[in-house]
Amino acid sequence: MSGTVLAFLCTLICVSWSKKLVDASPPNIIILLMDDMGWGDLGVLGQPSKETPNLDAMAAQGMLLPNFYTANPLCSPSRAALLTGRLPVRNGFYTTNGHARNAYTPQEIVGGISRDEILLPQMLKKKGYISKIVGKWHLGHRAQYLPLKNGFDEWFGAPNCHFGPYNNSGRPNIPVYNNSEMVGRYYEEFKIDRKTGESNLTQIYLQEGLDFIRRQSLARQAFFLYWAADATHAPVYASRRFLGKSRRGRYGDAVMELDYSLGRILSTLRSLAIENSTFVFFTSDNGAALTSGPNESGSNGPFLCGKETTYEGGMREPAIAWWPGRIAAGTVNFQLSNVMDLYTTSLSLAGISPPDDRALDGLDLTPVLLNSSQALQNRPIFYYRGNQLMALRLGQYKAHYWTWTNSLDEFKKGVNFCPGQEVPGVTTHEQKEHTMQPLIFHLGRDPGEKFPLSVLSEEYQDALSRISPVVERHKKTLVAGIPQLNMCDLAVMNWAPAGCEKLGKCLDVPKSSPWKCEWPH
Incomplete structure (x- = not known):
């Protein structure tokens, strides 16, 4: 084997090995x-x-x-x-x-x-x-x-x-x-x-x-x-x-x-x-x-x-x-x-x-x-507020088990406000449960969630039959962690940030809240 061919083969092997090393490096x-x-x-x-x-x-x-x-x-x-x-x-x-x-x-x-x-x-x-x-x-x-x-x-x-x-x-x-x-x-x-x-x-x-x-x-x-x-x-x-x-x-x-x-x-x-x-x-x-x-x-x-x-x-x-x-x-x-x-x-x-x-x-x-x-x-997407499963998406379909709005009827009619956010002249919000008959939208046709499927339609029943087992399995196997975000009496908390004394930047503690402390473990 000539020296030129040998050198070429060595180079080829080295390049290949180097590439493997690069690919193997995280x-x-x-x-x-x-x-x-x-x-x-x-x-x-x-x-x-x-x-x-x-x-x-x-x-x-x-x-x-x-x-x-x-x-x-x-x-x-x-x-x-x-x-x-x-x-x-x-x-x-x-x-x-x-x-x-x-x-x-x-x-x-x-x-x-x-x-x-x-x-x-x-x-x-x-x-x-x-x-x-x-x-x-x-x-x-x-x-x-x-x-x-x-x-x-x-x-x-x-x-x-x-x-x-x-x-x-x-x-x-x-x-x-x-x-x-x-x-x-x-x-x-x-x-x-x-x-x-x-x-x-x-x-x-x-x-x-x-x-x-x-x-x-x-x-x-x-x-x-x-x-x-x-x-x-x-x-x-x-x-x-x-x-x-x-x-x-x-x-x-x-x-x-x-x-x-x-x-x-x-x-x-x-x-x-x-x-x-x-x-x-x-x-x-x-x-x-x-x-x-x-x-x-x-x-x-x-x-x-x-x-x-x-x-x-x-x-x-x-x-x-x-x-x-x-x-x-x-x-x-x-x-x-x-x-x-x-x-x-x-x-x-x-x-x-x-x-x-x-x-x-x-x-x-x-x-x-x-x-x-x-x-x-086919993986699901879970939508939570707090510890409540509000909705689930599977494929193109999304089922709302809870919504919040000033008027569900107005929401369905496409009134121009966002449910759960402030509406002029209205001070209260309504949480609406849809556990038995969730609102289901086809997000491919309706990404703006304006037109819920009719509960009487075959499409609704077919989507629900596929979504319901996923929700039931999720709830059955879910083990919730200890809540970290509960409201508490703020006056008893240590709010001074670490190191503030050195800079003289330790401000007053906030006012008390009406909530009873529930200390996480």
Whole structure:
């Protein structure tokens, strides 16, 4: 054998072996979670202003998932579901203070993420991942519940929403942390101007994320970045460069800055030549908050209602998966999928077996993402408020077992208001039970949930016959976790954020609430 042929064979073997090593290496994982961003806020999903060029390009280079859902129409429960792979009713992020009550604000959180839960960064440590969260945590504000106690190695951001909690004087007490050290507050050191909406916080979050990516790339270290910016949560904010630039007002300014930031993250991956070894997923925690008003809320596209509701506008989210060389560019997949799937999918990509000592609600989407198959098409989507199963989707059909509206008759007639949200001249809301005869919609023909099927029709009976066993099986096997979001007497709680003494930023405790404390275990 000639030296040239031998050299060629050696090169071929080395290239093949190198490729196997690359394929065997776990990818970096980046989850980009927006706050109250609606399905209809992306140009690729029909937003007329077309002000998301980077997200639209991300979809063109990856996979768009139009049937992607959150696990709850509110911030805290949906984030708990993402990081545990479990419905909030299982992991404890719900309330028993009232029927189907959407408890979620920091004032209502007695506890935090349970120590019994195993979060995604804790699992990824098994393969040596370094993990960082940038932005909003919202899984408990007291020291024992913060990110570094739950598997994350680094954190820059806030433990809760930037509109609360408030002290007795009405001033927001929102700490910002760099790892375990409090470094300031939103409305003081980090200069969120509630009148103009100007703040550089998104730019700070962007730089934190980019610095983390560069450091791990230089060290050739597998990493998990959970980038959870909150600029589109009312009161919305943007830096001076973007203020007044959108056709959509201040909310649009925030979307434009987030789109720019996500573009910077993807371009940095390319500049570091690690785009082919990095799985990136973009989505939102829940639908656009329509109650925030026209200048501070997004668009849920063709879907009914928004945040806080279990109609499509509250729980169907924009979603894009991006991984050059692994996820086929320009694909659209209509697989029914859920934010909890990111837990199981990330573990699968990392080569880690999921926990076998608990029920997981997330499914492995790698066959869908990497092979564009729809092998999981028949999986159900559960819609919860609190600990109440409100609705279920199976295939194209969605059955509502509970709705809330001022008048079900008016709702059926298409009156132009969102059930469960404020209506001028009406002060009370009615919860309506449909247990025996649920409202069923065909979401393919009727994505806006305007025309319920006739209960006398053959189509209704056929859909119900397939949905009912799924609901019965789910309820029979469900083991609810201990509620973490029950209202409590706030005066007895320790509200002082860790490290506030050093900065002299410990504000007064909030006023008492009428609720009796029900301390979680």
